[in-house]
Amino acid sequence: MASSVTTTTEASPIVACTISRDIQNFDLLIEDMEAALGDGWGDLGFSEALAFLGQPEAEELEFVAIAIDESDEDDLAVLMDLITAAKGKSVKVILIAEDVSTAALHQLLRNGADEFVPYPLPENELEAAISRLRKPAAPDPAAVQAAQTVNPLAKGARRDGAIIAVHGLAGGVGATTFAVNLAWELANISKDQQPRICLLDLDLQFGTAATYLDLPRRDAVFEMLSDTESTDDESFGQALLSYEQKLQVLTAPADVLPLDFLGPQDVERLLSLASNHFDYVIVDMPTTVVQWTETVLNAAHIYFALIELDMRSAQNALRLKRALQSEDLPFEKLRFALNRAPRFTDLNGKSRVKRMAESLGISIDLLLPDGGKQVTQGGDHGLPLATSAAKNPLRKELNRLARQLNELGQSEGQAA
Numbered sequence: 549m550a551s552s553v554t555t556t557t558e559a560s561p562i563v564a565c566t567i568s569r570d571i572q573n574f575d576l577l578i579e580d581m582e583a584a585l586g587d588g589w590g591d592l593g594f595s596e597a598l599a600f601l602g603q604p605e606a607e608e609l610e611f612v613a614i615a616i617d618e619s620d621e622d623d624l625a626v627l628m629d630l631i632t633a634a635k636g637k638s639v640k641v642i643l644i645a646e647d648v649s650t651a652a653l654h655q656l657l658r659n660g661a662d663e664f665v666p667y668p669l670p671e672n673e674l675e676a677a678i679s680r681l682r683k684p685a686a687p688d689p690a691a692v693q694a695a696q697t698v699n700p701l702a703k704g705a706r707r708d709g710a711i712i713a714v715h716g717l718a719g720g721v722g723a724t725t726f727a728v729n730l731a732w733e734l735a736n737i738s739k740d741q742q743p744r745i746c747l748l749d750l751d752l753q754f755g756t757a758a759t760y761l762d763l764p765r766r767d768a769v770f771e772m773l774s775d776t777e778s779t780d781d782e783s784f785g786q787a788l789l790s791y792e793q794k795l796q797v798l799t800a801p802a803d804v805l806p807l808d809f810l811g812p813q814d815v816e817r818l819l820s821l822a823s824n825h826f827d828y829v830i831v832d833m834p835t836t837v838v839q840w841t842e843t844v845l846n847a848a849h850i851y852f853a854l855i856e857l858d859m860r861s862a863q864n865a866l867r868l869k870r871a872l873q874s875e876d877l878p879f880e881k882l883r884f885a886l887n888r889a890p891r892f893t894d895l896n897g898k899s900r901v902k903r904m905a906e907s908l909g910i911s912i913d914l915l916l917p918d919g920g921k922q923v924t925q926g927g928d929h930g931l932p933l934a935t936s937a938a939k940n941p942l943r944k945e946l947n948r949l950a951r952q953l954n955e956l957g958q959s960e961g962q963a964a
Contacts, residue, residue, distance in 0.1 A: 561588055561608075562588055562589060562590050562608070562609070563585060563588045563589065563608075563609060563610045563611075564581070564585060564588070564589045564590075564609055564610055564611050564612065564613065565589055565590040565591060565592055565597070565609065565612055565613070566578075566581060566589065566590075566591045566592070566612070566613045566614075566615055567591075567592050567593070567594065567597040567612050567613070567614045567615070567630060568591070568593070568594075568614070568615040568616070569593065569594060569616075569619070569620060571591045571615070573615075573617065574615045574644065574646075574667060576667070576668055576669050577613065577615055577644060577667070577669065577674070580669055580674040580675070581613070581674070583675070584674060584675050584678055594623065594626055594627075594630065597612070597630055598626070598629060598630055598633060601630065601633035601634055601636075601637060601639070602633060606633075606634075606637045606639060607637045607638065607639070609637070609639045610639070610640060610681070610682070611639060611640035611641065611642055611662075611678070611681055612630075612634050612639055612640075612641055612642070613642045613644055613674075614627065614630060614631070614641060614642070614643055614644065614661075615644040615645075615667065616643075616644070616645050616646075616648060617645070617646040617647055617648065617667075618646070618647040618648055618649070620648075621648060621649060621652050624652060624655065624656075627656060628655070628656065628659045631656065631659050631660045631661055632659065632660065634660075635660045640662045640663070640681045641660065641661045641662050641663070642661070642662065642663045642664075642665060642674075642677050642678075642681070643656055643657065643661040643663065643664045643665070644664075644665050644666075644667050644669070644674075645664070645666065645667060646666070646667035646668070647921075647925075650928050653928075662681060663677040663680060663681060664929070665677050666925055666926075666929050666931075666936060670931075670935060670936055670937070670938075671938070707744070707823065707824055707825060707826060707827060708823060708824070709744075709746075709822070709823040709824075709825075709826045709827045709828055709829050710823075710827070710828050710829070710849045710850075710953075710957055711819060711822075711823055711829045711831060711844075711847050711848045711849055712730070712828060712829065712830050712831065712848065712849065712850050712851075712852070712953070713831040713833055713844050713845070713848040713850070713851045713852065714726055714727040714730070714830065714831065714832055714833060714852045714854065715833040715835075715841075715851065715852065715853050715854065716833075716835050716854045717835070717853055717854060717855050717861055717864040717865055717868060718835070718855065718856065718858075718860045718861050718864055719835060721854045721855060721856050721861065721887050722854060722887040722888070722916070722923070723832065723833070723835075723854045724749075724751075724755070724756050724757055724760060724832055725760065725923055725927060726852065726854055726885070726887070726916070726946070727747065727757065727830050727831075727832040728747065728757050728760045728761060728832075728932065729932050729933050729934070729942075729943065729946050730830060730946055730949065730950060731745050731746075731747040731795055731828075731830040732791075732794075732795055732932040732934055733934065733943075733946050733947050733949075733950035734828050734830075734950045734953065734954060735794040735795040736794065736934065737950055737951060737954045738954070742794070743826075743827035743828055743954065743957075744796075744825065744826040744827045744828075745794070745795050745796065745826060745827065745828050745829075745830070746788070746795075746796045746797075746798070746822045746825070746826040746828070746829045746830070747795060747796070747797045747798070747829075747830045747832065748798045748818065748819075748822060748829060748830070748831045748832065749797070749798060749799055749800040749832045750800075750810075750815070750831055750832060750833055750834065750844075751800055751832060751833065751834040751835075752773075752800060752801060752804075752805040752806070752807055752809055752810065752834065753800075753804045753805065753806075753807065753834065754800075754804070755799070755800025755832065755834075756800075756927075757797060757799060757800065757832055758797070758799035758800060759927065759930065760926075760927045760930060760932075761791045761795075761797060761930055761932070762929075762930025762931070763789050763791060763797060763799055763930075764789070764799075765799050765800065765801065765802040766787075766789070766799070766802070767802065768786055768787045769787050769798060769799055769800070769801050769802075770801045770802065770803070770805075771787075772784065772786075772787040773801065773805075773809065773810060773814070776810075776813075776814040776817045776818065777817075779817060779818075779821065781821065781824075781825070784818075784821045784822075784825075785825075796826070798818075798822075807834060807836060807838045808838065808839060810840055811839065811840060812839060812840045812842070812843040814840070815840040815843045815844060816843050816847070819831070819843075819844070819847050823847075827957070828953075828957070831844055831848070837868070837871070842875075842877060845872075845877060845878060845881060846877075846878065848881060849881075850881065850883055850953075851881045851882050851883065852882075852883050852884075852885050852914070853865065853868070853882045853883065853884050853885065854885050854886075854887055855884060855885070855886055855887070855912075856886065856887055856888055857886060857888070857889070857890070857897070857900060857901060857904065862904055862907070862908060865884065865908055865910060866908055868882075869908070869909070869910065882910075883913045883914060884905075884910050884911065884912045884913060884914070885912075885913065885914035885915075885916055886901060886912050886914065886915050886916065887916045887918075888916070888917075888918040889901065889915035889916055889917060889918070891917070901915070914949065915945075916942055916945055916946075917941040917942055917945060918941075918942070919933065919937075919940045919941060919942030919943070920940075922936065922937040922940050923937075923940070923942060925937075933946070934947070
């Protein structure tokens with residue numbers, strides 16, 4: 549590692565530098581910088597960097613990588629000055645952050661940071677960020693939005709896709725995380741015969757699928773939901789957004805809407821449109837039971853009910869069971885998934901899971917491990933776990949589930 553950006557006798561010219569309170573706190577960054585640039589980079593502290601960026605020599609840099617953690621949030625003004633000084637010299641800025649609040653990240657990105665990479669660094673993500681910085685010019689925002697919009701859907705398509713609903717039986721049990729990451733795993737399940745996947749965020753008030761995938765919320769969603777009777781293949785396609793050209797998403801509306809804004813017939817039309825054009829339709833449901841919950845339950849091939857190992861989940865699961873059975877609704881479609889399940893070696897925890905299932909008279913079909921802080925970080929950064937933390941235990945379990953669902957779907961299709 550070069551010790552200073554002012555060194556001129558090195559064989560490799562200095563094209564970038566890291567800026568941090570202490571670079572030794574970011575050892576993975578050191579390795580990735582050396583892998584990407586060899587000896588062609590240096591390191592500076594905050595005060596040194598501000599002075600250096602005021603000199604003409606700074607214009608020779610391609611970019612700076614500002615590495616921060618939660619302890620640096622008190623120096624937010626200094627960080628913003630660094631970004632301003634770099635941009636004044638036409639130097640690109642990569643922001644590398646660990647455990648930094650969303651509000652602080654938002655301010656720094658709005659102040660001009662070009663790229664953001666979470667720390668610990670996902671594999672090859674720094675090199676990918678550098679490659680993006682070296683592209684000739686950023687695309688026009690209007691072109692980006694146009695690219696995100698799905699191409700017009702083929703009229704009269706009849707795929708008869710599988711509908712998979714996800715319903716959290718208590719707040720914070722991870723239903724949206726489950727839905728978003730399951731949809732992404734299904735979208736990447738096969739390179740040869742990639743299935744078409746659609747994610748519908750029907751939590752009209754506080755749906756966060758858009759946040760977890762870093763997608764904008766557009767007025768087209770509200771306009772379509774306001775008049776589903778007139779919605780056809782074209783208008784439905786225009787309301788969808790594409791994530792990485794693999795996953796099509798109907799985000800929640802930009803504004804909070806009453807849950808009765810949609811009726812059973814509205815939801816039935818949406819599900820019909822989606823299943824006609826996609827192989828799998830993942831429906832992220834609101835926690836509240838609404839008048840169209842029955843519509844989704846009847847249409848769904850699988851209805852995942854997420855719970856945790858606590859009293860509120862147990863009580864809500866029992867209430868839902870009684871409600872469905874009293875109305876003679878297909879309770880058997882529910883597949884209870886226990887999030888943040890005890891570890892394999894936690895015999896006491898496993899015993900509690902068994903007692904919970906027996907007392908409720910249900911079968912807990914899926915045990916999801918606790919993904920820890922990486923799950924929260926991935927959501928804050930708008931990245932699926934497969935991208936931000938591929939080796940996370942929760943991601944591995946969701947990948948396994950996606951493969952099972954896809955194999956089941958293929959076998960049923962061949963049987964038909």
